Amino acid sequence: MVLKALLTYLVQPALWVAIATVIYLYFRRLKLERKQFRIAIEKDFYEGRTFLKTGLLLGGIGTLLTFILGLTLTTKMVYAYEAVTIVSLLLGGGAFSFYAILLTGGVALYLNPGQSGSIMASAFLVLAILYLLGRLFLASSKQVAHFFPLVKNGQRGRRVATYRWREMAVAPILVLIPGNEIQGIFAWWPVINLGQSSYSLFFLPLLVTAGMQILKQDSKEALIFYQKQTEVLLLLTVVVAIMALIWPVSAPYGLGFMGLVSIISWLLERRKDHQANNWYVETTEGVRVLAVRKDTPAAKMGLQAGDIILECNKVPVSNEKNLYAALQENSAYCRLRVKTYAGDLRAVGSAIYADSPHEIGLVLFQDEF
Incomplete structure (x- = not known):
């Protein structure tokens, strides 16, 4: 029944x-x-x-x-x-x-x-x-x-x-x-x-x-x-x-x-x-992270939404194009200098996909053409 x-x-x-x-x-x-x-x-x-x-x-x-x-x-x-x-x-x-x-x-x-x-x-x-x-x-x-x-x-x-x-x-x-x-x-x-x-x-x-x-x-x-x-x-x-x-x-x-x-x-x-006194806003100080895809190098580095990537492989970055160009400096490993959403500075790194560095797992503001 x-x-x-x-x-x-x-x-x-x-x-x-x-x-x-x-x-x-x-x-x-x-x-x-x-x-x-x-x-x-x-x-x-x-x-x-x-x-x-x-x-x-x-x-x-x-x-x-x-x-x-x-x-x-x-x-x-x-x-x-x-x-x-x-x-x-x-x-x-x-x-x-x-x-x-x-x-x-x-x-x-x-x-x-x-x-x-x-x-x-x-x-x-x-x-x-x-x-x-x-x-x-x-x-x-x-x-x-x-x-x-x-x-x-x-x-x-x-x-x-x-x-x-x-x-x-x-x-x-x-x-x-x-x-x-x-x-x-x-x-x-x-x-x-x-x-x-x-x-x-x-x-x-x-x-x-x-x-x-x-x-x-x-x-x-x-x-x-x-x-x-x-x-x-x-x-x-x-x-x-x-x-x-x-x-x-x-x-x-x-x-x-x-x-x-x-x-x-x-x-x-x-x-x-x-x-609250912070925004997820586009910035010229670096590259703002909007999201991180799971099970990717970015996720392994502990990057989170709101973080700002200031340097990639010791190269200052200010937009998506700069960032992915800097990733080519090292085809096997990525080193980032990051400012967190709370304002703290930290350095992170992880191995990346040598044949596809663009698949690091970051979701960013897309460059406007």
Whole structure:
């Protein structure tokens, strides 16, 4: 019966829209990278791997929790959540998925006034907890290498890089739907009987997204702040959900409170980035590193986004052409003098590909012709 319920998960429209969105975001990223840097920084479809791995992990944890709590939703609320989630995917690539959960909880209050609506709103607060657990997992397991640059024109005629990261997953969360309404439409749909009541088994496709954009912060510091913000949101949502489960009448206030706190959290995130005092800007002091491709000589040297290469093989460099010309000075080994994003000076070196010194693994501002 559970296996049959899992198979019904595969017909959920929100799941397939999310899969299509992940594939679209992957090819869009490759297209932008090749347009701006002539190469794909990361060809690996890591977005799809994360989508699958995180979805299955969170689905297992979430199903255990919802089964213990006996989480129930009506078919109308399932339809409402999937509709709002699909709109979130189409309009913002899933960026508003947390608000989609809270909004659907509000819809539950509107369609089910009184005690039943408050109880159902409490269920969506539980789903919000699962969402934040998934977001925290995505952020905690994230490598800074997955912040990808986009170049735009800045002030004073110099180009500036911004860094973006976004990933998502869809977790199959088991919920119970009172009655056998679904079985009346699909005779094969699994139904269980608990005492005098019947429930349809339903795996809800819970969309989880994580991402951010930075202009002036160090990506590691920005990610740590994002994790802390998510932890605070998670703790507050747990407190609000417990209160709602004990006093269902507090559920609508809990939904509104978490929506407000989430907006404040986002504003604080943007404020922190705005107050940072460094930019990933094109410079005449040397050659700015925008990204480093993994498993390359540049990665072995520990170069990171934001570093400025001042010298290559003891030759001062000021642009991409200078740098690759200097690499020819030594066909087997590369020595660099680097100024880090924090302003520290250091010397690094590594063996390079003798027949292809241009494949050192650096992503730079492209020379303009």
